[in-house]
Amino acid sequence: xxxxxDERRSRTVGRLLRAGVTLAAAVVVSGAIPYLRVHGFERPDxxxxxxxxxxxxxxxxxxxxxxxxxxxxxxxxxxxxxxATPVARVVLLLADFARDRDTLYVAVTAGVLGVLAYSLxxxxxx
Numbered sequence: 001x002x003x004x005x006d007e008r009r010s011r012t013v014g015r016l017l018r019a020g021v022t023l024a025a026a027v028v029v030s031g032a033i034p035y036l037r038v039h040g041f042e043r044p045d046x047x048x049x050x051x052x053x054x055x056x057x058x059x060x061x062x063x064x065x066x067x068x069x070x071x072x073x074x075x076x077x078x079x080x081x082x083x084a085t086p087v088a089r090v091v092l093l094l095a096d097f098a099r100d101r102d103t104l105y106v107a108v109t110a111g112v113l114g115v116l117a118y119s120l121x122x123x124x125x126x
Contacts, residue, residue: 009096014087020085024078031066031074038071088114 055061056076063080065073073126097105 005100006102008094012096013092016089018091020081020088024082024085026078027081028075028078029072031076033071035071035075057118082103087113099111 036052053072055065056072057082062073062076067073090109094106094109094113097109
């Protein structure tokens, strides 16, 4: 039985999404364990708002903190990986549609990727 392009594409996208979510979960757990060991029994003080530290407000700061072993940086990195997973899916589909020379789907997928890129880069986060 010969596999169609749609079946191949679905299987590849499924693997990518599964790998991305699994990696993100593993990174979050690896950051949560040390974070909860230190802060797990602290009582929250809701009277005072404390936002994220400045280093955790950009992707480069998150990666830098995660590589330094900071548990909050590692947790945030896991969230970034989770956000990047569907973006990677769009990139994969764009390449696949371009390889198949499907111009309509290339145009639509490129538009979706443009919106995603604008939402990430236009915000100044990346």
